[in-house]
Amino acid sequence: MFRRILIGCLGLALCASAGNAQILLKPNGQNAAPLRVKELKADVKISGQFAATTLNYTFQNETSERIEADFIYALPKGASATYFAYWYGEEKVVARIVEKERAAQIYNYIKAPPRQRDPALVEMVGKDTLRARIFPIEPNADLRVEIHLAQALRSSQDGAFYEFPLMSEEAGKGTLDTLNFSVSVKPDASIEKVANNYSLPVTSEDDGFHLNLSQANYRAPQNLRVTLIRKRQSLRAALYAAPSGGPDGFFALALTAGQSLRRPALSISGVRVYDVLPARLPDLQAGREVIVCGRYKGSGAATFTVSGWAPSGKWSARQSAIFGKTREDNNLATKLWASRRIAQLTEANTPATIEHVVDLSYRFTLPSKYASWLAVPQSEMQRYRTEQAWADVQFFSRQLALAVSQNRANSQSGRRLKKQLDQACRTAGYDPQQALREHLTGRLNEVATALVRERHAAANRRRTHELRRELERLSRATGLAAKGYLQTNARALFGGAANEIAASIVQEKRAAKPNRKRLTALDLQLRRLTGEMNQKPRDYILRAQAQADRAELETVANRLSEEIVAGRQNAATAQQLQKKFDQLNAANKRARWDYWRVNWRPQQAYHARAHVLAHRILTAEKRAAPDATRIAAWREELTSLASKSGTGAQEFLQWEKWRVDANQPEINAHEYFMRQGDPLISIAASPDARQIVALLPDGEIKTLVFNAQNKRWEARFDIPTYAAEGDYTITVIIVDKDGKRRTLKLRYCVDMTAPQGSGKANLAINAAPRLRLEWAGDDETARVAALLPWGEKIELAPSTQHANGFFALAEVPAAFLNRAASVTYIVTDRAHNRTSVTVDMEQ
Amino acid sequence: MNRNTFLLRRAAPVALFGAMLLQDWSCRGALAPLYSPAPPPAADRVFSSTGEVTSLFLDGDALWAATGGGLLLRTNDGAWRKFTTRDGLPCHEIRAFRKDATGLVVAQTPRGEAIFDGERWTPIAPGKNAAKPGSSVPRVTASALWRGAPIEATFSGLRFDTPPREAAPSQKQRDSDSAQVQILALPGGVGTHVSALLPRERDVCAALFGDGLWLTDGKKWNPAPASLQVPDEAREITALAGDKTPQWVGTRRAGIWRREGESWRQNLQPDEPFAHNAQAMLVFKGALFVSTLEDGLSVRTGAGWRHANAETLSSNAPRQMVPFQNTLFVRHGGGQIDSFDGSAWHKNVFATLPRQKALAIAADRERLFAGQWGGWSEWNGRVWQHFLNLPALQGIPPMALLPDGDTLWFATQSRGIAEIERATGKIRWHDERLGLPDDWITCLAKVGTEIFAGTFVGGLARWDGLKWQVAPEFGGECVTALDSDGAGGLYVATRKGVWHRDAKGKLQPMRERAPWLEPEAQALCVVPEGLWIGTRTGIFYLKSDTDSRSDA
Numbered sequence A: 001m002f003r004r005i006l007i008g009c010l011g012l013a014l015c016a017s018a019g020n021a022q023i024l025l026k027p028n029g030q031n032a033a034p035l036r037v038k039e040l041k042a043d044v045k046i047s048g049q050f051a052a053t054t055l056n057y058t059f060q061n062e063t064s065e066r067i068e069a070d071f072i073y074a075l076p077k078g079a080s081a082t083y084f085a086y087w088y089g090e091e092k093v094v095a096r097i098v099e100k101e102r103a104a105q106i107y108n109y110i111k112a113p114p115r116q117r118d119p120a121l122v123e124m125v126g127k128d129t130l131r132a133r134i135f136p137i138e139p140n141a142d143l144r145v146e147i148h149l150a151q152a153l154r155s156s157q158d159g160a161f162y163e164f165p166l167m168s169e170e171a172g173k174g175t176l177d178t179l180n181f182s183v184s185v186k187p188d189a190s191i192e193k194v195a196n197n198y199s200l201p202v203t204s205e206d207d208g209f210h211l212n213l214s215q216a217n218y219r220a221p222q223n224l225r226v227t228l229i230r231k232r233q234s235l236r237a238a239l240y241a242a243p244s245g246g247p248d249g250f251f252a253l254a255l256t257a258g259q260s261l262r263r264p265a266l267s268i269s270g271v272r273v274y275d276v277l278p279a280r281l282p283d284l285q286a287g288r289e290v291i292v293c294g295r296y297k298g299s300g301a302a303t304f305t306v307s308g309w310a311p312s313g314k315w316s317a318r319q320s321a322i323f324g325k326t327r328e329d330n331n332l333a334t335k336l337w338a339s340r341r342i343a344q345l346t347e348a349n350t351p352a353t354i355e356h357v358v359d360l361s362y363r364f365t366l367p368s369k370y371a372s373w374l375a376v377p378q379s380e381m382q383r384y385r386t387e388q389a390w391a392d393v394q395f396f397s398r399q400l401a402l403a404v405s406q407n408r409a410n411s412q413s414g415r416r417l418k419k420q421l422d423q424a425c426r427t428a429g430y431d432p433q434q435a436l437r438e439h440l441t442g443r444l445n446e447v448a449t450a451l452v453r454e455r456h457a458a459a460n461r462r463r464t465h466e467l468r469r470e471l472e473r474l475s476r477a478t479g480l481a482a483k484g485y486l487q488t489n490a491r492a493l494f495g496g497a498a499n500e501i502a503a504s505i506v507q508e509k510r511a512a513k514p515n516r517k518r519l520t521a522l523d524l525q526l527r528r529l530t531g532e533m534n535q536k537p538r539d540y541i542l543r544a545q546a547q548a549d550r551a552e553l554e555t556v557a558n559r560l561s562e563e564i565v566a567g568r569q570n571a572a573t574a575q576q577l578q579k580k581f582d583q584l585n586a587a588n589k590r591a592r593w594d595y596w597r598v599n600w601r602p603q604q605a606y607h608a609r610a611h612v613l614a615h616r617i618l619t620a621e622k623r624a625a626p627d628a629t630r631i632a633a634w635r636e637e638l639t640s641l642a643s644k645s646g647t648g649a650q651e652f653l654q655w656e657k658w659r660v661d662a663n664q665p666e667i668n669a670h671e672y673f674m675r676q677g678d679p680l681i682s683i684a685a686s687p688d689a690r691q692i693v694a695l696l697p698d699g700e701i702k703t704l705v706f707n708a709q710n711k712r713w714e715a716r717f718d719i720p721t722y723a724a725e726g727d728y729t730i731t732v733i734i735v736d737k738d739g740k741r742r743t744l745k746l747r748y749c750v751d752m753t754a755p756q757g758s759g760k761a762n763l764a765i766n767a768a769p770r771l772r773l774e775w776a777g778d779d780e781t782a783r784v785a786a787l788l789p790w791g792e793k794i795e796l797a798p799s800t801q802h803a804n805g806f807f808a809l810a811e812v813p814a815a816f817l818n819r820a821a822s823v824t825y826i827v828t829d830r831a832h833n834r835t836s837v838t839v840d841m842e843q
Numbered sequence B: 001m002n003r004n005t006f007l008l009r010r011a012a013p014v015a016l017f018g019a020m021l022l023q024d025w026s027c028r029g030a031l032a033p034l035y036s037p038a039p040p041p042a043a044d045r046v047f048s049s050t051g052e053v054t055s056l057f058l059d060g061d062a063l064w065a066a067t068g069g070g071l072l073l074r075t076n077d078g079a080w081r082k083f084t085t086r087d088g089l090p091c092h093e094i095r096a097f098r099k100d101a102t103g104l105v106v107a108q109t110p111r112g113e114a115i116f117d118g119e120r121w122t123p124i125a126p127g128k129n130a131a132k133p134g135s136s137v138p139r140v141t142a143s144a145l146w147r148g149a150p151i152e153a154t155f156s157g158l159r160f161d162t163p164p165r166e167a168a169p170s171q172k173q174r175d176s177d178s179a180q181v182q183i184l185a186l187p188g189g190v191g192t193h194v195s196a197l198l199p200r201e202r203d204v205c206a207a208l209f210g211d212g213l214w215l216t217d218g219k220k221w222n223p224a225p226a227s228l229q230v231p232d233e234a235r236e237i238t239a240l241a242g243d244k245t246p247q248w249v250g251t252r253r254a255g256i257w258r259r260e261g262e263s264w265r266q267n268l269q270p271d272e273p274f275a276h277n278a279q280a281m282l283v284f285k286g287a288l289f290v291s292t293l294e295d296g297l298s299v300r301t302g303a304g305w306r307h308a309n310a311e312t313l314s315s316n317a318p319r320q321m322v323p324f325q326n327t328l329f330v331r332h333g334g335g336q337i338d339s340f341d342g343s344a345w346h347k348n349v350f351a352t353l354p355r356q357k358a359l360a361i362a363a364d365r366e367r368l369f370a371g372q373w374g375g376w377s378e379w380n381g382r383v384w385q386h387f388l389n390l391p392a393l394q395g396i397p398p399m400a401l402l403p404d405g406d407t408l409w410f411a412t413q414s415r416g417i418a419e420i421e422r423a424t425g426k427i428r429w430h431d432e433r434l435g436l437p438d439d440w441i442t443c444l445a446k447v448g449t450e451i452f453a454g455t456f457v458g459g460l461a462r463w464d465g466l467k468w469q470v471a472p473e474f475g476g477e478c479v480t481a482l483d484s485d486g487a488g489g490l491y492v493a494t495r496k497g498v499w500h501r502d503a504k505g506k507l508q509p510m511r512e513r514a515p516w517l518e519p520e521a522q523a524l525c526v527v528p529e530g531l532w533i534g535t536r537t538g539i540f541y542l543k544s545d546t547d548s549r550s551d552a
Helices: A100-111 A332-348 A351-364 A378-405 A412-428 A432-457 A461-478 A482-510 A516-533 A537-565 A572-587 A596-622 A628-645 A649-661 A669-673 B003-027
Strands: A003-009 A022-025 A036-047 A050-060 A067-074 A080-088 A091-094 A096-099 A120-124 A129-137 A142-152 A159-164 A176-185 A191-196 A203-205 A208-218 A224-230 A235-243 A249-257 A262-269 A272-277 A289-297 A300-310 A313-323 A371-375 A680-683 A691-695 A701-703 A705-707 A712-716 A726-735 A741-750 A757-764 A770-777 A781-787 A793-798 A805-811 A822-829 A834-840 B045-047 B053-059 B062-067 B070-074 B080-083 B096-099 B105-109 B112-116 B121-125 B142-146 B149-153 B157-160 B182-185 B194-199 B204-208 B212-216 B221-223 B237-241 B248-251 B256-260 B263-267 B278-284 B287-292 B297-301 B304-308 B318-324 B327-332 B337-340 B360-363 B368-372 B375-379 B384-387 B398-404 B407-412 B417-421 B426-430 B441-447 B450-455 B460-463 B468-470 B479-484 B490-494 B497-501 B507-509 B521-527 B530-535 B538-543
Touching (some): A036 A159, A050 A332, A067 A142, A080 A129, A176 A224, A191 A208, A235 A313, A249 A332, A351 A371, A378 A432, A378 A461, A412 A432, A461 A482, A537 A572, A596 A649, A701 A712, A757 A822, A757 A834, A770 A793, A781 A805, B053 B248, B062 B105, B062 B248, B142 B204, B149 B194, B287 B327, B287 B521, B368 B398, B450 B479, B490 B521, B497 B521
Parallel strands (some): A003 A067, A036 A176, B142 B194
Antiparallel strands (some): A067 A129, A120 A129, A159 A224, A249 A289, A300 A313, A705 A712, A770 A805, B070 B080, B096 B105, B105 B112, B112 B121, B194 B204, B204 B212, B237 B248, B318 B327, B360 B368, B407 B417, B417 B426, B441 B450, B460 B468
């Protein structure tokens, strides 16, 4: 976390008591503490009665924390801040004008975590108060700031004076490590002498008067005051006039009358002036300056005539000066005029004037109520621009998408948006069409849906026409084929209904007495719908047949499994179900539907039952007097079950031998078969066991409770999220009725690793084109599904050729035979971890 | 206060009085309510059960107790103090204690160790007390030092590294590896294993789990004298503590017992549920019902926490609760549905459902839906209507149901979601093709016009009418519960914490609001005053007004 500081330069150069800049350190929510000014370097250039001051402050962050500085600076009366810069490492970061809200937005954007970089935001928070927010100032580091001021000097009876507050307001404070203050005054015929209150020597050279105050480890005893002593005149006029950038020039004129005047008037002849501020002079006080700024055309000598009413009667005086023609970029007069113009317009506060103020702020790089300075280091600005370009891409693409939807893409605003989007995309390195697609694909889909509906309803031709035109327009703008969208939507809209009708047809055909009339009607409906989708009715019929077969097979498989698990596999019901199951399997052997999961159920049931029998056989054989007849019968049954389950009887016996030898009880077929829900510890033990507990790997003890419904001892447990991946063992302790204790081990596995593997999707062009889907997985892979480019999802069956392999063949619609497309495999393992892999369809 | 508030406040006592009259009138001749209404807590709260004790530690006169629901300290003045995650503990599952080099108490938890500074707990080390893969329960179930030599309890008995001097060979089983190691077989009885040991001067006191206390001098076992024997409720002993003789007993479910003279007294903490591993939560007739993993229902009533178990219910594993027509229906893991009308419980009220087991239940204003293998049944309060023959649903068990007017959303474990037009039985499957991140759906919710689906490994998905939109913040997470916040937003419980999604779609983890929330959230219940969160290890309440956060 960073802290925030407040650097207050309130009153700096405003009054003597303000003294040196008062610096405050203000951690969030706490009182302010002083932050020291370490160094001050000032360079003042006075021309006529106008001064340009360059101030270089070095502040010291003595805290051990990264802080944000709030630098509040009250400008001297009549002064304008014309420049702000700070140092970011070795880089001098100069503030640029940005519209106020945008500047704040950028500042906060850059300052916000995780960036936490180094911008500075400088705003006018009052008429004459400047606030600079700088972030971050590193612990124990210096902050160096440069500010430029433009101001008019105050007049006095002797001439004019310049004052800078050097003295600290608080006693014993304000000691500077280094102070270097230099003042230069441009030569002027009216100046008789330059004096100062520090008794500093003033040198007079060809380029003017110079004085310098250089001290180390110095605390100023008073403010610095430099006085320009001029000849006494009834009217003193000091002019600064020079062009800046354009053909017309800017001027600043300081007028000081020898006596007070009411209703004064100023006329300037010799040079054409305009945009003069103030337009009308205020009443003049004797010896007090009034500043007039304005624009002028041409150059050369001009005469200023001031007239008005003195206490003695009508009064008039004149002076002359030269309006220069040599260009001085961003000269003092320019800044003084612009700042006064901004102040004037700001007071008006109308939308038009606000816009004008912002324009002036940009043009003359001056902060105002509506524009701020923002200083951002080069590297950060580049990053910001790139990120902003992305935001612009989003913005302009969204606007342009709207224009395209509203058929305004070719209007002037649409063309402008296109241009702006292209520009933003160039900066961001992004494809404009792709950007547009991101916004228009949804609309394209909507229009395609609506068009398919309208065409189907065939009710409103005009609407159909409008939709078609919009679809074309969207298709052109995005470069996406409308045909594909129409087909997909038709399938989405009518595919379900077609499937249902096909299912009804199949059901009707399979009924004992098919209703021919109904069949014909259904067939007609199916043809109409498949026509809309550009598909064949036969495909739907085949699919419905396969689904009906599958549902029937599934029901039979479930019932058969239940019979087997219950040990009734030889009963008449089970025999009938087995027969039916075999018939259905044989009838659908060539169908493209895969039945492996359905077939797996009875197989699992045989498997489970075989385990039970194997356990019984081995337990019975261990008895002192084994019942040979019974064992033989069980062995026969086991052989039969084993052959049906596809596993050798010996394997079941081997597996159960381990359990019998370990004194583990018989686990009934349901346990092997399947169960759902919470992790469950379920033990087949005598209901009169005295106590059964399970000790979990983390030491937790679970007491098992006898479930009278399924005659098993049970306890539920859960696996915390902090459990690491791997195998865990639960120890179960059983205390039998006779007090004997037995222990069992149950294992479970925490698996959070996504299944691995690779897939292929190869097009096999034979009589009927097929897509050959193959997945080579790992041991844990439980199921694999493929999402096909035409919207179909297909389950792959375990491969008979490769261990951990999965395989399927899918029919390929004609539209996908000669185009690039991809297939996404979704692979799920036994713990329901998932991986999705997309592969290209290959010829 | 604005005018409306003022009017409401003025009107409230009148309305309350009227309500009381009405209630009194309506209750005439009816049975008294079983559970009185309980207003939500006035501030944020943590409720957990300290009934499951894992370890006891005597530090001078102070007793430290590690439990599955936080940590207890009994100071020498007899006062109990309970510590939870709000006091800085990394989690509520405390396994054991130790003292560090400076004598400060360190609590060991599966999520790391924490040190006690006299006021709060500060985590000091990452989790090292969690079970490791490949590990089973240690062969040694308890250990102690007696007469300077270690004793270890194993599944078969007590193991002495150095045989007690006077031990008779006939009573020992010789270890094949070492002649020095001898094992004294466990005594007979109902006990499963030695779960705690307390060495005494002349003998060792051993807790035989499920049985009670036994004494051994290394040669033979003797039942503890009657003065030491614990009552039946305290026989599942997990920890022992005492100076020279057992004075404290920790149990698996019945908390801590203290020996006072010749008898044992249970020390239960006030305002605690019997169990806290919340699977579902619901407020019904003013009481909070919490279904737990295997301990029935914990019910928060105006008179404190109550417990309903398999004596009252069909099982100890209730999984889902739905109110319908002024009755609460509770579905159990075994598929039975119990009902509660406010006064009495009725077991297995829908035993005649065609497929017998209800795998999911839901209700709207008109119907109760019971999802079964391959379809569902609807009950309007009088008759059942069955939808169990839809071919596309055959062989598919429902995981959750969401009635939505004429549509029923039927969530599955491996097929995604079936959007079913109830009138026609027409089905539209939602799966990865429509952007669902996972085909195992754990829960469904409707907020405003939007449907949300929680998934097993794909986080949260929102149906925008065309596609399922996935919140990237939940990538790979298991969403366990969803509940509308009543203001267009949604609370999302995951195994890694609870999130709030506001009406604009902005997501915020609730741990930012309450860092002490346990992460494994499993149940949610929004009430007008706040939010109940049920986790594996505690029941948390966050009050809506964020200014009042002090634990009462």
